[in-house]
Amino acid sequence: MPVEQTGDRIILKHPKGSTAENLLYGATVISWKAADKRHPEPFERLFVSSKAFLDGSKPVRGGIPVVFPCFGSPTHPDHSRLNQHGFARSEVWKWDSVVMDNEAGVSVRLALEPTAKITAVYNKPFHLSYVVTLAEHQLSTDLHVKNTSTSQDFPPDFLEFQALFHNYVRAPASEVLIHPLQNLKYLDKTNPVFQGPKIEARAGVDVRTYTDSVYEDAPQNYEVTWPGGGIALRSVNLKDVVVWNPRAEAGSKIGDMEDGGWERYVCLEPGFVRGFEKIEPGRTWIGQQVLSVIHEERRMNL
Ligand SMILES: O=P(O)(O)OC[C@H]1O[C@H](O)[C@H](O)[C@@H](O)[C@@H]1O
Numbered sequence: 520m521p522v523e524q525t526g527d528r529i530i531l532k533h534p535k536g537s538t539a540e541n542l543l544y545g546a547t548v549i550s551w552k553a554a555d556k557r558h559p560e561p562f563e564r565l566f567v568s569s570k571a572f573l574d575g576s577k578p579v580r581g582g583i584p585v586v587f588p589c590f591g592s593p594t595h596p597d598h599s600r601l602n603q604h605g606f607a608r609s610e611v612w613k614w615d616s617v618v619m620d621n622e623a624g625v626s627v628r629l630a631l632e633p634t635a636k637i638t639a640v641y642n643k644p645f646h647l648s649y650v651v652t653l654a655e656h657q658l659s660t661d662l663h664v665k666n667t668s669t670s671q672d673f674p675p676d677f678l679e680f681q682a683l684f685h686n687y688v689r690a691p692a693s694e695v696l697i698h699p700l701q702n703l704k705y706l707d708k709t710n711p712v713f714q715g716p717k718i719e720a721r722a723g724v725d726v727r728t729y730t731d732s733v734y735e736d737a738p739q740n741y742e743v744t745w746p747g748g749g750i751a752l753r754s755v756n757l758k759d760v761v762v763w764n765p766r767a768e769a770g771s772k773i774g775d776m777e778d779g780g781w782e783r784y785v786c787l788e789p790g791f792v793r794g795f796e797k798i799e800p801g802r803t804w805i806g807q808q809v810l811s812v813i814h815e816e817r818r819m820n821l
Pocket residue numbers: 578603604708731732761762763786788
């Protein structure tokens with residue numbers, strides 16, 4: 520069976536050998552295994568901390584948590600009672616359907632609607648659906664956000680939100696380079712005194728020191744490479760991108776981070792996180808990303 524649902528998770532298997540695993544909790548992708556031309560056996564492409572909680576008691580430290588409707592601490596009045604990064608990553612989503620099941624891709628849809636628990640902290644009408652698609656060398660995730668308000672009032676009952684895919688890309692963190700981010704404006708969240716905006720001077724961005732940078736109006740087409748491997752990331756409607764690695768400086772203070780875990784991943788997170796996306800009643804917004812295996816050695820010349 521290309522799609523298997525066990526109690527709390529969904530397993531996708533592509534006929535060419537790649538696999539993915541999705542928890543209903545947070546709709547979090549916790550595993551994506553894919554081969555490349557040099558390694559014909561599929562291997563893990565995402566990082567999940569060995570100390571991560573997978574039982575629904577805490578957002579998963581790793582994989583691809585879905586951030587909605589706020590990124591970081593809430594700044595919008597509609598989000599004032601929410602935790603950091605919102606509720607989508609810490610609610611149990613519903614299984615919806617198999618969207619596609621052929622050589623082109625194996626694809627499933629999960630959904631999240633207001634529950635009493637959500638409404639107690641976020642009283643806005645919405646419907647989320649999340650489509651995860653596995654191809655031989657690719658994983659795509661699409662978040663559909665619908666404003667389900669039927670209000671005819673003026674001004675309209677807008678749904679205002681931020682959204683982001685918090686990808687923990689498994690990689691030798693001390694050796695990765697991410698590009699193209701040069702000349703982009705970014706906020707440096709590691710700096711308690713002056714966050715910016717600053718301008719990125721580097722052709723290839725590394726994470727050898729504690730990094731938490733929010734790039735604005737980015738190209739939505741990136742590569743993270745290291746000697747012997749890499750992942751390409753393309754996004755749609757996610758104009759910003761965050762690069763995060765806590766290193767020991769901040770990582771050693773994260774309770775569910777395994778020792779030295781920061782050496783084994785870089786977070787490359789496409790999102791709409793500067794300002795707010797705003798949709799009218801009845802309207803749907805779609806944010807999408809495609810993660811692709813890079814097959815050949817593609818080291819930047821810096
Ligand atoms: O610990 P979490 O709530 O999962 O957040 C983990 C990280 O997420 C993003 O990358 C933010 O830019 C960071 O500031 C934050 O530390």
